Amino acid sequence: MKPQRYGFWVGAAVVLGLAALAVATVRNEYYFFAAYVVVQFVVLATAWNILGGYAGYVNFGTSAFFGVGAYIAVMMIKATGLPLGLQILAAAAVGGALGFGVGLLTLRLRGIFFSIATVAITIILETAVINWRYVGGATGIQILRPPVTEPFESYIKMLFVAVVLLAIVAVAIARYIETSWLGRGLRAIRDNEEAAECSGVPTLKLKLLACTISGALMSAAGAPLAMYQSFVEPASAFNLTYSVSALAMPIIGGTAHWLGPVIGAVLLGTVQQVVTVTVSSELNVLVVGVLLVLFVVAAPEGIVGLARKLRLKLRSRRAA
Amino acid sequence: MSGTLVAGLILGVSETIVLTLLGASWAPAVSFGLLLVMLGIRPQGLFGR
Numbered sequence: 001m002k003p004q005r006y007g008f009w010v011g012a013a014v015v016l017g018l019a020a021l022a023v024a025t026v027r028n029e030y031y032f033f034a035a036y037v038v039v040q041f042v043v044l045a046t047a048w049n050i051l052g053g054y055a056g057y058v059n060f061g062t063s064a065f066f067g068v069g070a071y072i073a074v075m076m077i078k079a080t081g082l083p084l085g086l087q088i089l090a091a092a093a094v095g096g097a098l099g100f101g102v103g104l105l106t107l108r109l110r111g112i113f114f115s116i117a118t119v120a121i122t123i124i125l126e127t128a129v130i131n132w133r134y135v136g137g138a139t140g141i142q143i144l145r146p147p148v149t150e151p152f153e154s155y156i157k158m159l160f161v162a163v164v165l166l167a168i169v170a171v172a173i174a175r176y177i178e179t180s181w182l183g184r185g186l187r188a189i190r191d192n193e194e195a196a197e198c199s200g201v202p203t204l205k206l207k208l209l210a211c212t213i214s215g216a217l218m219s220a221a222g223a224p225l226a227m228y229q230s231f232v233e234p235a236s237a238f239n240l241t242y243s244v245s246a247l248a249m250p251i252i253g254g255t256a257h258w259l260g261p262v263i264g265a266v267l268l269g270t271v272q273q274v275v276t277v278t279v280s281s282e283l284n285v286l287v288v289g290v291l292l293v294l295f296v297v298a299a300p301e302g303i304v305g306l307a308r309k310l311r312l313k314l315r316s317r318r319a320a
Numbered sequence: 321m322s323g324t325l326v327a328g329l330i331l332g333v334s335e336t337i338v339l340t341l342l343g344a345s346w347a348p349a350v351s352f353g354l355l356l357v358m359l360g361i362r363p364q365g366l367f368g369r
Contacts, residue, residue: 127349
């Protein structure tokens, strides 16, 4: 194995170690509440990028998957009281099934029509949940957190570790897809679907796989929301800002590389948290919008693309 | 152009029917449900070729 291949796993271990260290030492719980949101967006942005970045199908329904994940968790808490890990797994399974359905839509829909269909799915699911009394309907539902299990001293710290693990899994999957035959096939679909199909790329299989994985990860990211807020209501769980953020973060970070969504989510998520605390909570949507427009106009390849260009320039200068 | 007229009528009438039969909270799902079904079955629209 080349040292570069180990690099990712060393990085993942370092991130996990830092998270554990923070859990053990930091007393102020606010930091975990803020960091949780940032890491949750790392999962959402990475999941979005598997379909939107690699395959070029712009999914505007991140909030549908996210909300479904949250409500699957609510359902399980109400019905059985199963632990968090199982809630996340169940949400991932349902999200994967929903993703498969969205993948079938790509048979007929491309470009803007695919995006419109995903928005329609979001609104239909939100309406269904609003009318579903068992999970609280439009007024939402209050959830009592169960007592904390041992190594953690508070529930938010446990959720934080769970979401960090989820983010590592998501990034590892995205990285695997990017570097394997899957990613090559998806890139071929993005560039020209007919040409890809004609040259023997199994486009439908790849699209279904990408949609399923992406959907499963998005729903998994939504599952801990129930415990995080200890209150879930449809308008916030299916909020379209999740879709917009999950789309803006990879574009700002760069969609071609797995690091792009991570950088975008950490950068944008942190700025949003800081703005929410220091200025106002309404302003953080403006931050997303302004940065998105700036990057789409000035640096369509995102931060990763900028860094690559800079490195090439430096190298050519050194060679000259 | 006449297709838009027909679609508008269908949407309006079906939304009102759902509104009276099932209640106002189901109404938003009607237009988007029809949209999704059409996109799935006939992406070119009712009268498109």
